[in-house]
Amino acid sequence: xxxxxxxxxxxxxxxxxxxxxxxxxxxxxxxxxxxxxxxxxxxxxxxxxxxxxxxxxxxxxxxxxxxxx
Amino acid sequence: xxxxxxxxxxxxxxxxxxxxxxxxxxxxxxxxxxxxxxxxxxxxxxxxxxxxxxxxxxxxxxxxxxxxxxxxxxxxxxxxxxxxxxxxxxxxxxxxxxxxxxxxxxxxxxxxxxxxxxxxxxxxxxxxxxxxxxxxxxxxxxxxxxxxxxxxxxxxxxxxxxxxxxxxxxxxxxxxxxxxxxxxxxxxxxxxxxxxxxxxxxxxxxxxxxxxxxxxxxxxxxxxxxxxxxxxxxxxxxxxxxxxxxxxxxxxxxxxxxxxxxxxxxxxxxxxxxxxxxxxxxxxxxxxxxxxxxxxxxxxxxxxxxxxxxxxxxxxxxxxxxxxxxxxxxxxxxxxxxxxxxxxxxxxxxxxxxxxxxxxxxxx
Numbered sequence: 428x429x430x431x432x433x434x435x436x437x438x439x440x441x442x443x444x445x446x447x448x449x450x451x452x453x454x455x456x457x458x459x460x461x462x463x464x465x466x467x468x469x470x471x472x473x474x475x476x477x478x479x480x481x482x483x484x485x486x487x488x489x490x491x492x493x494x495x496x
Numbered sequence: 497x498x499x500x501x502x503x504x505x506x507x508x509x510x511x512x513x514x515x516x517x518x519x520x521x522x523x524x525x526x527x528x529x530x531x532x533x534x535x536x537x538x539x540x541x542x543x544x545x546x547x548x549x550x551x552x553x554x555x556x557x558x559x560x561x562x563x564x565x566x567x568x569x570x571x572x573x574x575x576x577x578x579x580x581x582x583x584x585x586x587x588x589x590x591x592x593x594x595x596x597x598x599x600x601x602x603x604x605x606x607x608x609x610x611x612x613x614x615x616x617x618x619x620x621x622x623x624x625x626x627x628x629x630x631x632x633x634x635x636x637x638x639x640x641x642x643x644x645x646x647x648x649x650x651x652x653x654x655x656x657x658x659x660x661x662x663x664x665x666x667x668x669x670x671x672x673x674x675x676x677x678x679x680x681x682x683x684x685x686x687x688x689x690x691x692x693x694x695x696x697x698x699x700x701x702x703x704x705x706x707x708x709x710x711x712x713x714x715x716x717x718x719x720x721x722x723x724x725x726x727x728x729x730x731x732x733x734x735x736x737x738x739x740x741x742x743x744x745x746x747x748x749x750x751x752x753x754x755x756x757x758x759x760x761x762x763x764x765x766x767x768x769x770x771x772x773x774x775x776x777x778x779x780x781x782x783x784x785x786x787x788x789x790x791x792x793x794x795x796x797x798x799x800x801x802x803x804x805x806x807x808x809x810x811x812x813x814x815x816x817x818x819x820x821x822x823x824x825x826x827x828x829x830x831x832x833x834x835x836x837x838x839x840x841x842x843x844x845x846x847x848x849x850x851x852x853x854x855x856x857x858x859x860x
Contacts, residue, residue: 446657446668454672460743465676483655 434478439469439485442477450488544568557849574836575843578801579850581832585773585799586618586851587860592769593799594786597624598778598814600661602631602713603641604841606777609848611716618851619775621765622717623725623782626732629700629714630674631666636709637677639670675737681706682741686751694751695758696726723765725758728781766793773799775847777840779806779814787826796828797821802835803843 438444438453447454447466457475459465469489547566555563558579565576585591595613602610613619631641644665653660657668685694685702694702697717704718717724729735742750766772766789774790774797776783783802790797806815818835821827836843 445672447672449657449667449669454676456740459676459679460740462744462746481654483657485657 435486436472436476437470437486437489438467438472438476439489440479440482441472442479443475444469444479444485446485450485450492453485556853557846558853561846561850571836571838571843574834575838575846577834578803578836578843579847579854581773581799581801581834582775582847582851583854584832585771585775586855588771588773588799589860590770591773591799592620592765592771593618594621594623594772594774595619596774596776596778596780596782596786597622597628598776598780598782599625599840600627600631600664601777601840601844602628603661603664603666605641606841606844607632607635607713608711609845611711611713613848614713614716614720614722617720618848619722621723621725621762622713623727623762623785624713625780625782626726626729626734629724629726630733632713633678633703633707634666634670634674636707636712636715637670637674639667639673641666671733674733675740678703678734678737679741679744682738682751683745683747686745686747686749689751691749691752693754693757695754695761696729697723697758697761699729699753700724700726723761725762725782725785727755727758727785729753729755762789763793766790766795769795771798773797774801776800776802776804777844779804779812784813787821787824791824791826794825796825796831797833798828798831800827800831800833801847803838803840803847804835805837805839 434440438455439450441455443455443457444453445456450469452466453469454465455467456465458467469485470493546569547563549563549567551560551563561576561579564572565580567573568576585593595610597610610622614622635641641661642665644660644663646660646663648660650660653665658665659668659671681703684706685699689698689702700714701718701721701724704712704714704716707715707718709715714724716722726732726734730738738751738753762785772790772795774783774786776786779802787797800818800821802818804814806812808815808817808820818827818831818833822829822831827833
């Protein structure tokens, strides 16, 4: 719980995300069902962020790729 | 009565019974009896030698199948019989051939085989699990299936958003590209069909109309107008995509796929056919659909080939023997039939290759 609280919030660790172009782009189910553009960069975030129930590598690998540039 | 059969009649009857190896079901021992209900003679059990296979470097697939037939034993014998029956039902101009598809055979690599069978008119109707067509569409939308392994850390795969189907991997990315593309397609199909209820094969054709991939099964079904029934369509990604589409569509009139509408179509096919044949890959709902149509149309199947790993002992349909189907009238007593216990990915390509070779040597 402490670890999840310390985690920075991104689309890539939100409960609404699925991968779309790993690790750069995720698919936001919440935006999709509203009819909005669902493909969104992993390292953005919106006000409706909710924590993902099991941690994945999306954010970690997106950050690694960003720092490698 | 049988005891009174004259010697000639006895041998005539025995000759008819033993023309197919499959008639030697029971040995004449104290608590079992032969089909003739007379005690078979010792020599009747010892009619044909097992012929040992000789393998050489120039053999074709059908050459190997002939060796399987000469051995006549275990799965090899069954596969050889399956090839013979498959050839007969395809060559029979008055036979409607049903192919049923269940199990993860499309992700495993049989996509093009099935599409080609439709294009070459080797099969007349396909009945499949919807999941197999989802995997077909994943590739039609630009995705892929990857060779993997069954001994991997599945939680690591989860963290990379990779799904495992035994030793095949498929990415969540490819599923989502399908979900979003298909969801848009549902809107278009609903508009084009003026929201009329569609049977599953009509729905499949509408999707196929909008694809470009020539290796796609769904595209092949559309181009050849082969009915491709998905009797349990909801139980797949199609069901989830429909839910997504329902939530986001602005249209008040939704796409309708009527699960019952296809029943009259499949009944019409079964009733209007002189003879019926089925090739079952796996089992499940698709197998039941065809068998049910055959018995309800008061026809019974004339040819039946099943390839499955399922067993009969737990009473499930997928493992039920062809003998059991005779009790329902689903398969005729006189049908040419065989059940191969084996991996579809091994047996079916052999069957298709053998068939194509035979048809090439002696065209229809």
